[in-house]
Amino acid sequence: MADAEYTNIWMRPERPARGPKPAYSRAQIAEAAVRIADAEGAEAVTMRRIAAEIGAGAMSLYRYVPSRDDLIVLVADRLQGEIDLDGVPSGDWRADLTRYAHEVRAMWLRHPWVATVHRSLLAPGPNQLRLIERVMGVLDPCLSIDENLGLMAILNGYVESAAREEVSRAEEVRRSGLSEPEWLARSYPYVERLLSSGDYPIFTKIATDTRHLRLGRDDQFRYGLERVLDCIAAALPPTPPRRERREDHDD
Amino acid sequence: MADAEYTNIWMRPERPARGPKPAYSRAQIAEAAVRIADAEGAEAVTMRRIAAEIGAGAMSLYRYVPSRDDLIVLVADRLQGEIDLDGVPSGDWRADLTRYAHEVRAMWLRHPWVATVHRSLLAPGPNQLRLIERVMGVLDPCLSIDENLGLMAILNGYVESAAREEVSRAEEVRRSGLSEPEWLARSYPYVERLLSSGDYPIFTKIATDTRHLRLGRDDQFRYGLERVLDCIAAALPPTPPRRERREDHDD
DNA sequence: AGTTACTGGGTACGACGTACGCAAGTGGGA
DNA sequence: TCCCACTTGCGTACGTCGTACCCAGTAACT
Numbered sequence: 001m002a003d004a005e006y007t008n009i010w011m012r013p014e015r016p017a018r019g020p021k022p023a024y025s026r027a028q029i030a031e032a033a034v035r036i037a038d039a040e041g042a043e044a045v046t047m048r049r050i051a052a053e054i055g056a057g058a059m060s061l062y063r064y065v066p067s068r069d070d071l072i073v074l075v076a077d078r079l080q081g082e083i084d085l086d087g088v089p090s091g092d093w094r095a096d097l098t099r100y101a102h103e104v105r106a107m108w109l110r111h112p113w114v115a116t117v118h119r120s121l122l123a124p125g126p127n128q129l130r131l132i133e134r135v136m137g138v139l140d141p142c143l144s145i146d147e148n149l150g151l152m153a154i155l156n157g158y159v160e161s162a163a164r165e166e167v168s169r170a171e172e173v174r175r176s177g178l179s180e181p182e183w184l185a186r187s188y189p190y191v192e193r194l195l196s197s198g199d200y201p202i203f204t205k206i207a208t209d210t211r212h213l214r215l216g217r218d219d220q221f222r223y224g225l226e227r228v229l230d231c232i233a234a235a236l237p238p239t240p241p242r243r244e245r246r247e248d249h250d251d
Numbered sequence: 252m253a254d255a256e257y258t259n260i261w262m263r264p265e266r267p268a269r270g271p272k273p274a275y276s277r278a279q280i281a282e283a284a285v286r287i288a289d290a291e292g293a294e295a296v297t298m299r300r301i302a303a304e305i306g307a308g309a310m311s312l313y314r315y316v317p318s319r320d321d322l323i324v325l326v327a328d329r330l331q332g333e334i335d336l337d338g339v340p341s342g343d344w345r346a347d348l349t350r351y352a353h354e355v356r357a358m359w360l361r362h363p364w365v366a367t368v369h370r371s372l373l374a375p376g377p378n379q380l381r382l383i384e385r386v387m388g389v390l391d392p393c394l395s396i397d398e399n400l401g402l403m404a405i406l407n408g409y410v411e412s413a414a415r416e417e418v419s420r421a422e423e424v425r426r427s428g429l430s431e432p433e434w435l436a437r438s439y440p441y442v443e444r445l446l447s448s449g450d451y452p453i454f455t456k457i458a459t460d461t462r463h464l465r466l467g468r469d470d471q472f473r474y475g476l477e478r479v480l481d482c483i484a485a486a487l488p489p490t491p492p493r494r495e496r497r498e499d500h501d502d
Numbered sequence: 503a504g505t506t507a508c509t510g511g512g513t514a515c516g517a518c519g520t521a522c523g524c525a526a527g528t529g530g531g532a
Numbered sequence: 533t534c535c536c537a538c539t540t541g542c543g544t545a546c547g548t549c550g551t552a553c554c555c556a557g558t559a560a561c562t
Contacts, residue, residue, distance in 0.1 A: 019508025057511035161408030231482035270539020308542040
């Protein structure tokens with residue numbers, strides 16, 4: 001078989017020249033996988049379940065994708081495709097990166113199971129490529145590629161970690177099969193034991209303060225994002241490369 | 252029996268009063284899992300394989316742990332235990348956080364498969380608790396807990412993302428079963444196609460520039476870390492307060 | 503027309519997590 | 533002291549997973 005001949009899925013042609021017309025498509029399969037994951041969680045995304053979703057036999061999927069791992073790569077790139085960055089090197093780098101950050105977070109919140117699919121940087125799909133061009137294009141005019149990569153690593157790191165943490169709690173609740181209050185009540189005894197032990201003053205602070213004040217998730221994310229953008233601003237060369245001028249940020 | 256009675260593994264007593272003395276222990280099991288993952292990768296960590304590693308029958312593990320997921324939680328906390336932060340609120344916050352960051356990264360490089368185990372923040376194990384106390388204790392005297400959490404999210408985000416990216420390439424190579432040069436040569440055609448298409452100028456820059464200059468991983472990490480620490484420094488109150496002062500939930 | 507390369511999909515295999523049951527071992531109450 | 537309830541380790545077995553293999557049917561080439 002010629003499966004192992006190809007470097008990755010993107011090198012593998014979707015449709016051959018000869019033979020009968022395929023009844024399905026990669027896009028359709030990836031779409032079904034996303035639908036299932038959204039509705040039933042990542043663990044429900046099995047080959048049989050996907051096949052059933054599109055009304056195909058289980059083994060038919062392997063006509064479109066060499067393995068489940070490759071299918072996941074397809075799905076991962078489809079998710080990147082949801083991130084809308086039209087017209088993004090707009091001249092206002094801070095607005096652009098802010099928009100990017102919020103787009104990524106929104107995508108994570110729409111699909112909490114993204115955490116389970118990993119994106120390879122060495123075999124970027126079309127959507128990830130488009131994203132790279134747009135996002136890195138923002139600072140490209142004023143930075144070396146190395147500096148740009150370094151700064152984007154910080155930004156991406158913050159955004160992904162924040163999203164990951166936000167999402168992990170929701171996923172944990174979902175997987176438990178309980179409602180959020182039920183689940184909270186269930187985990188209460190352990191927290192209570194930690195608090196009453198007196199050994200963890202800072203954890204106690206977190207647990208108690210969190211229950212009271214604590215701003216909303218959105219504001220929390222925004223605050224951290226501003227910090228990160230400040231950090232990027234400080235690393236930028238003093239003179240704006242073009243006539244593009246930006247005043248104070250607001251969103 | 253009574254498995255579902257407990258909130259999480261940490262609430263479940265390791266040894267009951269009655270009955271014969273157990274032949275193994277949770278620590279021993281977690282240790283075996285780590286050993287296997289280090290040697291053969293995360294996918295080799297199965298219940299049967301772990302049992303074989305310690306010379307037990309497959310089902311014997313379930314006398315110590317209610318499920319595989321809980322076993323993974325044990326392993327995750329064991330990994331946190333590798334992070335050495337003795338004497339860490341030392342008075343020099345920047346040195347402390349730098350040390351923390353390098354400890355975390357080193358742990359990731361030792362165990363590239365950490366990416367596959369997820370740490371719950373709601374049911375922190377003993378090692379994670381100790382870590383929280385130490386790390387957040389660094390800035391606790393001069394920040395509100397909310398601000399501290401926000402800043403630590405940025406730091407953790409950077410460190411974890413950097414480590415994750417560093418590690419993912421190595422894992423991809425390992426899983427392919429090829430040597431690094433073989434694997435690189437294998438993925439070359441795709442990169443070449445992208446470059447010659449001319450559609451991705453920035454990706455091209457990355458691919459070509461990376462091949463030439465590019466400082467070492469360590470320096471790259473250090474550079475980004477300094478940026479992040481600068482960002483934290485900027486968010487710190489100008490005067491080091493003599494004792495804890497909290498403002499009201501303000502950002 | 504025949505040849506060839508494809509299609510969808512049924513059957514089957516090995517490996518996984520783990521429910522269940524059993525014989526053997528142990529410690530607290532009689 | 534002796535029980536016996538409750539532990540222990542573990543063999544067997546079930547359902548589900550990814551997927552190798554095989555087949556008959558179909559569309560584009562010669």
